[in-house]
Amino acid sequence: MHNFEEELTCPICYSIFEDPRVLPCSHTFCRNCLENILQASGNFYIWRPLRIPLKCPNCRSIIEIAPTGIESLPVNFALRAIIEKYQQEDHPDIVTCPEHYRQPLNVYCLLDKKLVCGHCLTIGQHHGHPIDDLQSAYFKEKDTPQKLLEQLTDTHWTDLTHLIEKLEEQKSHSEKMVQGDKEVVLQYFKELNDTLEQKKKSFLTALCDVGNLINQEYTPQIERMKEIREQQLELMTLTTSLQEESALKFLExxxxxxxxxxxxxxxxLPEVQPVEIYPRVSQILKEEWSRTEIGQIKNVLIPKMKISPKRMPCSWSDKDEKEIEFFKILNIVVVTLISVILMSILFFNQHIITFLNEITLIWFSEASLSVYQSLSNNLHEVKNILCHIFYLLTEFMWKIVSH
Structure with a gap:
């Protein structure tokens, strides 16, 4: 603390002197501080009411004060003038109390381990706390920084450094993983977007092709009809003009x-028949694409779309229905009869082969045996052909029945 400031500090309250009074022993104290001491020692002057005894807090000498009390002590005008001048000046090197205006922090509170001013000790929150002067507190705490420095450089902080390095390394590794995942996501959705864009172009190309087919289907007919209508309008104009011609020109x-x-x-005139577009894109997207997994979109094929005349519902009369039913039954009967005949031929074919085999073994020579074998092979071929025809007839019969 600045030495000049110490000279302006009351040794009782450790604050800047307020109304400084001088004792006969030449020591100066604040008026309020002396009043407090006088009140504390009031029992000493009960037997001597004419003079009030007071022990100097500095030199400990007994001083007698007039009955008027501290007001009888002279004011230290010189010191008060110095204090007023000091308080009017700025002292940036002096630390003042944040709670008490212009009071320097000149006392060290041992309980709270902090600097306080005199007002903090007398009327503030540090009232009654043990204190120490700045020099004593400084010498007691002078070696503390070295001890703290030793604590801050032991192995604990080395481990802390290694831990920080390890955490930074793990953070860097995790950030690289996240960045890698970002790149994977971007690449994945780029490929997916490219695939979807390609599929979209394929759909649009297929629809353009269908549009061209529709144009090829309808445009020539429309052009022919427009040509007929133009000829009609021309003949209407010509017919109207005939009414204005002379008899000779009219007859010509x-x-x-x-x-x-x-x-x-x-x-x-062409028969106007609506066309169907198949397959429809809405059905493809609803029935196939909506059930397709994202990873399989690349494998989904875009069908080639076509057009065909729309099937008009047929109205059959009762007579036509009876005729159709009759022909169905007739076809079933014919196919069944042919099937029975073929089965009979196959059955007897096996018996014929067995009979010829026995005759050949008994009566014929080796030359005749070769002829028989050739005949037998031909019969087997006939048998295979008949089996195939029987299969085709069976399929045909089932188709007739199903329709």
Whole structure:
């Protein structure tokens, strides 16, 4: 603490002197501090009411004060003038108390381990706490930094350094993993987006092809119909103009117009039939794509779309239905009869082969045996052909029954 400031501090309250009073022993104290001491020692002057005894807090000498008390002590005007001048000046090197205005931190509180001012000890929150002067506190704590430095450089902090390095290494590794996962996500969705974009282009190309087919289907017919309508409008204009012609001109032109109208009316008109587009994109997306896993989208094929005349519902009369039913039954009967005949041929074919085999072994020579073998092979081929025909007839019969 600055020496000049120590000279301005009361040794009782450790604050800047307030109303300094001088004792006969020449020691100066705050007026309030002396009042407090006087009140504490009031029992000493009961037997001597004319003079009030007071022990100097500094030199411990007994001083007698007039009955008027501390007010009878002279004011230290010189010291008060110095204090007023000191308080008017700025002292950036002096640390003041944040709670008490312009009071220097000149006392060390042993209980709270912090610097306090005199007001903190007398009227503040440090009242009654044990204290020490700055120099004594400084010498007691002078070796503390070295001890703290030793504590801050032991193996514990080496382990802390290694731990920090390990944590930073793990953090770097984890960040690299996250960055790698980000790249994987970007690559995955880029490929998925490319695949979807390719599939979208394929769908649009297929729809464009269908649009071209529809254009090829309808445009020529529309053009022919427009041509017929233009000829109709032309003949209407020509027919209307005939009414304004003279008799000679009328008779010359009327037959030609009549023939042209007949020819135009005989030109066949196409039957308007709506077309179907198959397969429909909405059905493909709903039935196939909605059930397709993301990883399998690449393998999903885009079907080639076509158009076909729309099937119109047929209205059958009762007579037609009976005829159809009759032909179905007739076909079933014919196929069944043919199947029985073929089964009979196959059955007797096996007996014929067995009979010829026995005759050949008994009566025929080796030359005849070769002829028989050739015949037997031919019969086997006939048998295979008949079996295949029987299979085809059976399939045909089932198709008739199902329809």
């Amino acid at each position: 032109k009327v037959d030609d117009v009549r023939q042209r109208v007949e020819i135009l009316k005989q030109r066949p």
